[in-house]
């Protein structure tokens with residue numbers, strides 16, 4: 001495939017929507033919820049982190065719009081339009097293949113967002129897709 005074709009696919013609507021999903025999943029600054037305030041920002045015992053650091057910036061996860069199905073759904077649509085194949089249900093997650101269609105600042109958020117939403121989890125230290133039964 002030539003470069004021109006590559007470029008065109010990066011502007012497909014679902015591909016851009018996935019980048020938007022990654023950007024929207026985190027807002028600036030530490031989490032300000034009562035639990036975090038009471039704990040002085042300590043996240044020990046949290047099943048899911050409220051505050052994350054990405055590329056040196058402290059961000060808080062917007063849970064309401066970054067659930068498993070939000071992120072998995074956006075990823076699946078982007079993957080399908082970019083590769084013309086269905087996103088694997090499970091098995092090894094090719095993070096480079098995902099990174100191939102995410103441009104700009106959203107690219108730095110891929111891993112954190114996919115792990116945070118439980119779309120990807122490590123199995124024996126290797127990222128794997130987590131299938132839908134959550």
Ligand SMILES: [Zn+2]
Nearest residue numbers: 031033036050
């Ligand atoms: Zn919080």
